Amino acid sequence: MAVYKRTYKGYSGALTAAWSRFLILPRYSFGRLFQSKFLVLFLMACFFYPAGCAVFIYLSHNLSFLRVLNVQAANLLEINANFFYIYCTVQATMAYLLTALVGPGLVSPDLVNNALPLYFCRPFSRSEYVAGKMSVLIYLLSLITWIPGLILFLMQSSLAGRSWIFANWWIAEAIVVGSLVWIGVLSLIAMAMSAWVKWRIAAGALILGVIFVGAGFGRALNAVMRIRGGAMLDLAQDSFTIWSALFRLPGAGQDIDTLDAVNAIAAACLICLWLLFKKVRPFEVVK
Amino acid sequence: MIAKYWAQMRAVVRLEMKKTFLSRRGLWVYLLAFAPVLMFAGHDLSMMRTREERRAIAAAHPVPAGALLSIQPGMTREEVIARLGEPNVDSRQIRFGGGRIRREFLSYTDGQSRYVFGFADGELQSISVREEETFAQDRLIFATVFQFFFLRLAIFFGCVGIFTNLFRGELIDKSLHYYLLAPIRREVLLAGKYAAGLIAAVAIFTASAALQLWLLSLPYESSLSGHEISAYLGVAALACLGYGSVFLAAGLFFRNPLLPAAGVLIWESANLFLPSALKKISVIYYLQSLCPVVASPHREINPVLALLISSTEPASTILAVAGLFAVTAVVLVFASRRARRLEINYGAD
Structure with a gap:
């Protein structure tokens, strides 16, 4: 064919449905992420605690003789809201570390290599881009938080009987809602840091730092200014406060009110979204 | 080298x-x-702002520290005012329980510490002292x-x-x-x-x-x-x-x-x-x-x-x-x- 005939022609093949276009991004991201052996090992390590909990639940229903012999031991083996609250706390810590590993590599490579125009010259919106990148984290973090949590809940329900599930259905709700709140906060922080700090290592350090330094600064602020509101800067504490309300454990989050915690989390999410949309654009102004 | x-x-x-x-x-x-x-x-x-405020209030409405310390829970609002005078800062009233319980807080200062007396239906129930740092x-x-x-x-x-x-x-x-x-x-x-x-x-x-x-x-x-x-x-x-x-x-x-x-x-x-x-x-x-x-x-x-x-x-x-x-x-x-x-x-x- 003569060169002059090779003119531009629009793509005439089948189009991916508009609603599912954002799922293309996680497909490629997972392929790249799972090349890292360390990440795979860490992901496996994230399932140790849920596996331990499953064994614990099984034993608590098979050591009935222990209950007869020792009342204290029976109390120790009780599976209640506190058990699932502790489960959520442990898995939230693992989720946080996993986010620090995975998060920095989500947006920054696209920005460093000026790849965003290649996404946005296609029928693909900024929201879809953010949703696609976020879904990588949402999927991974769900895999280690509320999904095993619900499996443990179902396991307990099947062993304890139908009456237990009717009396404690709200625990399942607390596991899902509490985990989703934490996943949302972590994902947005990771995406915002990844978009603003192009150096992956620095972005990872900032993801770690936002929680640690926020907590430390909040406590220091409380001590120096003799206030209590500094605890709102501690996003982990805010989440624990929300969880304690969801799990109906009044003593677990004493520093701040639940409403203040919800407001702090919402404010953090909005700031992250604003930062994210400020950076994720189909053009870059080079000064 | x-x-x-x-x-x-x-x-x-x-x-x-x-x-x-x-x-x-x-x-x-x-x-x-x-x-x-x-x-x-x-x-x-x-x-520094709080200290200046407290000193200005104490100069305008002097309340001896001894009188503040003599206030005990169970006293009535009128007894407290008789002993200390009219409150000088941030007095407020709140109603609880659908308006059935009337809570009132009276604030005084001796120039250094701030005393907040909490009343429920006119009776002193809580004394909060915020001392100068x-x-x-x-x-x-x-x-x-x-x-x-x-x-x-x-x-x-x-x-x-x-x-x-x-x-x-x-x-x-x-x-x-x-x-x-x-x-x-x-x-x-x-x-x-x-x-x-x-x-x-x-x-x-x-x-x-x-x-x-x-x-x-x-x-x-x-x-x-x-x-x-x-x-x-x-x-x-x-x-x-x-x-x-x-x-x-x-x-x-x-x-x-x-x-x-x-x-x-x-x-x-x-x-x-x-x-x-x-x-x-x-x-x-x-x-x-x-x-x-x-x-x-x-x-x-x-x-x-x-x-x-x-x-x-x-x-x-x-x-x-x-x-x-x-x-x-x-x-x-x-x-x-x-x-x-x-x-x-x-x-x-």
Whole structure:
């Protein structure tokens, strides 16, 4: 064919449905992420605690003789809201570390290599881009938080009987809602840091730092200014406060009110979204 | 030969200085370092304003401290007003239980402390006294903030930012080969980069600590002793020295220095709970030993975790300083060995 005939022609093949276009991004991201052996090992390590909990639940229903012999031991083996609250706390810590590993590599490579125009010259919106990148984290973090949590809940329900599930259905709700709140906060922080700090290592350090330094600064602020509101800067504490309300454990989050915690989390999410949309654009102004 | 190495090292320090102090990538280090300064400045402003307000109110409505102390729960609103006079600040009424219970709060001040009397349906139920802050209290708070926020978080993350950037940042920017192609020993290059990072970190963090100490004593007539001030500044500088060497080495040994940084962070944070022997294998143990005031762990710590806290005798000053220098020297020797074999593959990095 003569060169002059090779003119531009629009793509005439089948189009991916508009609603599912954002799922293309996680497909490629997972392929790249799972090349890292360390990440795979860490992901496996994230399932140790849920596996331990499953064994614990099984034993608590098979050591009935222990209950007869020792009342204290029976109390120790009780599976209640506190058990699932502790489960959520442990898995939230693992989720946080996993986010620090995975998060920095989500947006920054696209920005460093000026790849965003290649996404946005296609029928693909900024929201879809953010949703696609976020879904990588949402999927991974769900895999280690509320999904095993619900499996443990179902396991307990099947062993304890139908009456237990009717009396404690709200625990399942607390596991899902509490985990989703934490996943949302972590994902947005990771995406915002990844978009603003192009150096992956620095972005990872900032993801770690936002929680640690926020907590430390909040406590220091409380001590120096003799206030209590500094605890709102501690996003982990805010989440624990929300969880304690969801799990109906009044003593677990004493520093701040639940409403203040919800407001702090919402404010953090909005700031992250604003930062994210400020950076994720189909053009870059080079000064 | 030594003179030549020294001149080369100074040249590296000169080149690195601008990159370390003025790099856009490192601006957040300033924010981290000077955040406590803003906090103490805010505290001073708030304290001075409150003190002036209380003194002005006390001058306009003098209430003797003895009369305030004589108020007991169970007294009626009228009895309190008869004894103390009309309340002078922030009196407010709130209704609870659908308006059935009327709560009222009356505030008085003797010029120093603020007393808030809480009434339910006209009967005194609670007495809250907010005393004027003292220098001794603020000194202890400073010690706690210094040890639990400034050393463990601000300097720690600041050093992560400054020192990992020295080698790993140049790898990312694809500019390290200019150094490696120059006729300069790798050890000298490492020493120069470390010195530049150390000068920057020490300047930033000791300046922040000095400002915090100045703001701490600003609202009071008394101030910290020269020994205490020099101890805090010295500890800040030693923290930069210790953590700096660790993160410089991390930048050389690991493609992603975040993993060792997270490991060190967890280890240093868990130091409170470690047994005595393990405590000594950390930077924070020696730094805390050098602090002039012993700060207790946070009062809101989980009671279960509080049981796990193990107390250990602090190291002597000489041992602590020598220990930090020794750790730094050992880490730098290992880092320089790694630097000798360093090969660049920008594609892989």
